[in-house]
Every structure is written in structure tokens, then in C-alpha cells.
Amino acid sequence: MAEEESPLMKALPPESDYLTYLTIVEYNLTQENLPILHKVLQDQTLTTNIGWDLVHLLVPHLPDSEQCLQDVARLGNPREVILKVTESLRLIEHGESDDAPEGPIDALAGATDSRARAESSTYPVKTAPTESAGTRPGSSQMVERPPPPPLAVSQFIALLSMISILHPRIKTKYPSRFLSTTLQAILASFSNADSHREELVLAIVKVVKSVMGIQRPALPSRRSSGMMSSAPTVTADAVADPEGTVAAAAELSPEETAMQLKLLQSFVTHVVEEYMLNLPGEDDVPGMAWCSRVMEKLHPERVIPETPTFSKRFGEEEKLHRRIDAIGQIVTLAQDLKLTDKALLSAARTVEKVPAATHDEDEPPASADDIPLSRLGSLLLYTSSRAASILYDTGKLASNEPFALFPDHQDLLKYCLSSPAHGTGTLGTEPEALVDAVLVLGIVCLEHDTIGEPESDEQFNEYLQITALLSSNCPSPTLRGHAHYLTTTLLRSQPDDNARLAFIRDTLEHCPFENLKVSAVGWIKGETIEANPPTPHSHYDQHEPSSIFATSLAIDSLAPFLFPSLHTELITAPLQDAWITFQTNVSFYLSSLNFAYLLLCAKHLHSKLGVADLWQNTDIAGSFLQPLRDASARFKTGMDGSGGLEDEKTDSAVAELSLLDETLERVTKAVRFLNES
Structure with a gap:
């Protein structure tokens, strides 16, 4: 059908009113018509009037409809469109498998020739310029391209790309009200995602940078990571907010600026919590394996020869290296948002008083002080900074907030894990990434001799009881080993041998865990040998x-x-x-x-x-x-x-x-x- 004969062209206003035209678009929207719609949407007046109703029609057609959605974000009414984008984010059905064509699968199942099967199962093959393209124009080579992401991933990335355009366009006295609702929708959708989470993290980083006007580009992911970039950057200019006023366009008040910054800070801490606490724990790789990688860095002599180290695995295995890329993006973003170690550590040690279930998402916060950082997300970000200072020799540790085993690390053990005294009594069953993060902070303190001074023997014993229980209860053998190292090393550092004996006796007498009593036997054996040399x-x-x-x-x-x-x-x-x-x-x-x-x-x-x-x-x-x-x-x-x-x-x-x-x-x-x- 010629472009002039398309219903999308023939019914353009004033031939029909906007509502009628929207109905025509709905009934004639196909993949073939998307280029025509893209051309039609360059009319700012038309897009302003119907753009927000097009969002839910275009999202199912991604990635082909990406250009049209960008048009709506640039030219539509930003206040109306942002509401539809937020709604669409919450409606993304993560985990729903795309309908794959049956032809290739059947052909592959019937193929008997090994070469035919290999060729049928490879990635789609494309051409790319060769290294000698400069001297031999037109020369190309075959390259493999990964398959397209699931529809839900494309929808998430495209909608966040729209938000990057929409939020800067909104000129109102209180843009934080729009931002609060939008960030909640992004987090809710991200929480439901079960694949390609690193790509989603990259899209989140880009949208936060766009909202804050941060010019520094996102850190490039390494080629080996396999991370796909988010939606392409739009070069065309977005139009002004049609509902904006001169007063609204004026410089925001300090209170409003502080509100937006705190919203984004809180959002980033919740994103890192959601991402890290749901990392898969297969192959006994707990989270970022900070404990193991730090110990390999500090004590290479303890590495078993000819065995793959965690550091090597994170450098070479794609699925693990993608974690480093994602966390690196988030940590850099947190620094851009001025999230200090002091603020993160304070949030990590704060006991939440109001249950999250009582929070009304529709009610925006009244001030920046009403916006809490995620307690566990703050801990994870703080830990990343401490671990990086050792793993990558950043030298940042010396300038960090003072942190010692007593009382700082002990507080984190009590408030961030399910310790018997302050939690549910399920110590050791928390997400492996969380246990790894808490333990590595203790190991770093030991290595830098920042023990602090326990107020009493009871406080010292309480600390050891928690780490000893971790060495018994953690499903991960790797984490159990690190918890045992922390417990044993700290126990041996106690100068009062009567206090050490009391803890060993208490463990043997009262501990119900057989493997922990085995550790206690090891402790008394070590004390006996050291105190009685031949x-x-x-x-x-x-x-x-x-x-x-x-x-x-x-x-x-x-x-x-x-x-x-x-x-x-x-x-x-x-x-x-x-x-x-x-x-x-x-x-x-x-x-x-x-x-x-x-x-x-x-x-x-x-x-x-x-x-x-x-x-x-x-x-x-x-x-x-x-x-x-x-x-x-x-x-x-x-x-x-x-x-x-x-x-x-x-x-x-x-x-x-x-x-x-x-x-x-x-x-x-x-x-x-x-x-x-």
C-alpha cells in the first residue's frame, strides 16, 4: 500500500478529530505501518494531543516501535505521557517467554548432520568491516550477534529511555512528585525481572544520570561481559512543557532540589539491594565473592596451587564479570549522587521503625528527611567501597569513615543480619551476597588491625557467637570458611585467656550445632599446643x-x-x-x-x-x-x-x-x- 493510501495518512486531522484518529491508529497499527506513524508523529500538535494514549499501543510492538515511542517522549505532553509510561512499567510481564518460531526448532530437531546442526544453532550472522577496511574499501567479515533480548527487557529499556527525555521536560514547581512515582514504578518492575538484570541496571543508571543532568558518560562495559546497551540516544530536540509556566521554569527551591537528590539516592540504594540480594548462588559464588577475592589478594600464599581463584573467575567468566560491570556502574552513580560513606554507614546501622507495608506509594514525601535510604543497600554500597580499596588499590580506605570491629561491625552484624537478639533467629540463611558483604567488612578490619575496644567480655562473646553461628549455619561452604576464619582470628586476639576459655566452654556446653563444637575442639587444641611448646x-x-x-x-x-x-x-x-x-x-x-x-x-x-x-x-x-x-x-x-x-x-x-x-x-x-x- 502506498504511503498516501494509508489510513494513518488519509485520516489525519482535520479530516477526523483526535479521538477518532486515535481509534483509527489502534485498528491499523502494524509493524509495516510503524514508519508511517513515525512520520505522522513529527507533528507536534498531533503528538501533544494523542501521544499519551499511544504508549500502551506501541509498547507491545517493541523493539520496532522504539522510534515512535521516542517521538511521543519528545513531543507529547510530558505530564500525561509520564503517567502512561509509569503505568506501562508496572504492567511489564517479566518471566513470560516470547513465542519463538517453530520452524528453526523443528528443522534443528530433524537435522542429523553435525555441521548442519551447528550452523542452525549459532547466533544470527551479520557482516562487519574488517581491520583492513581502511585500505580495502568494502571488505567485510562475518560476525556473530547475540539474540535479541526478551520483549519484557526491551520494554523496560525503552520506557526508561522515554523517562530520560520526559523528566527534564517537566517544568513544575514540584517535579519531585512526578519523580517519586516514577522511581517507585521502575523499582517495582526491576524487582520482578528474572533475567538480563545487568542490562536493566545499565538502563537505570542512564535514566538517573539524565534526570540529574550528570554529564559524565556511563562506564563502558568490557567486551567480554556481553552486556547490551540500552536504547539509542535521541538526537532530535524535545519540545518545551506545554503546561509549564515562567515561574515553574525558574530555578527550583533548595528544598525541592534536596528532595530530588534524596529520592535518587534512596532509589539507588534500593536498586543495589534488589540486584545483589537476588544474585544466583550457583557454583558456590556468594554474591560478589568479596571475602574470597580480598583474602586471595591479601594472602596469596593460602591459595591452593593449580586451582581457579575467585579473582580469576570474575575476570574470565562472563556471567561473573557482568556482576562487576553492573556494580561498578551503580557505585560510580552513587558517587555522582554524593552518597558519602558516612551517610551509607549511618543508614546501614539504623533500625527501621515503620514497617514498609504501611507506606503509601501514592503519598509523596514531605521533605528530604522523610526519604530513608535502604538499610541493606547502603551496607552493600559501603562494602563495595571498602572491598574496592583492597582489590583495586584505590587507596580510599584511609579516607573512609572510621570503622572498627567494635562497635561498628558488631552493629552491622546485629542490625543487618537475623541475629538471635535482634532478628528472626535465622542467622546464616540470609542471601549469600549479604552475608559475604558483612563478613568481608570484618576481615578488612582484622587485616588493618582496627579492632576497637569491646566494652565488656559479654560484648566480645556476643560478637563471637554471631560469627560462630554464621560459620555453622551458612549453606555456602565458602562463607562458612570465612566466618570460621573471622571467629578464630578474633578469639585468638583476646589477650585474656580466661575469656577465651569461657567462650570455648560456652560453645561446647550450650551450642546445638555439631560443626561449631568441632571448631571449639580445634580452638582448645590450638590453645593447648601454643601454651605448651615441647x-x-x-x-x-x-x-x-x-x-x-x-x-x-x-x-x-x-x-x-x-x-x-x-x-x-x-x-x-x-x-x-x-x-x-x-x-x-x-x-x-x-x-x-x-x-x-x-x-x-x-x-x-x-x-x-x-x-x-x-x-x-x-x-x-x-x-x-x-x-x-x-x-x-x-x-x-x-x-x-x-x-x-x-x-x-x-x-x-x-x-x-x-x-x-x-x-x-x-x-x-x-x-x-x-x-x-
């Missing part, structure tokens, strides 16, 4: 007070918990109950047996720690070793024939029982050393 240093005896771990007091006080009586739990209890108890505590039993073996074999400990008296008085052989030996035989019998544990007989279970028997045999043979000392 060849004592002469200056130690002359000038240093004797450690409690160099006497029998420490071991005697811990003996009932290190070597508990197990007869009731493993022998007299019903077989199934005894087996469950054994499975739950087998690692602790083995750790205690290994510690007993150390005490028996290290002859220089016998007299100093009274090991012989300990062995007899606590009846370790009768109440701890023998029940374990009898329980092993009981379980093996139960697994054979019809003993009741047939279903529990697995290779790992048999291996555990064999390891227990071997360890018991080693300890029993080592008892003879008590008679030789």
Missing part, C-alpha cells in the same frame, strides 16, 4: 605469666563437654534414635578422639596438664570410648540382616563407622604412653 622458651618462664591453658585447669573444666558420657544416648536409647544422634555428632566425636590422642602422645603434656588424672577421673575410657565402640558394633549389626538399619547402609555410613573404629583403636593403643611418662 621446648619452653626461657624468657617465657621468667617474664610471662603462666597461661591457664598451660595448667590442668582448662582441660579439667572442659573435660565433661569434650568427652561426655555417651552410654544413655548411644547404647540404651532405641536403635533409630541412637543412630540419628550418632549421625548428628560423629564429626564432634572424631574431633574429641583426635584431641585425646594428642594428649596421650604428647608426653611433655602429661605432667603439666595432669593427663593421667584427667583420664581416670573423667573415666574417658569407660564413659566415652567404650560407648562409641559398642555403638559402632550395634550399628553394624543393625545394618546387616533384619537389624532395623538396613536402609541406612550406604558407602558413606560404612566408611564413617570404619573411620571411628580405626580412631578408637589408635587412641586405645596410645593409652600406654601414660605409663611411660
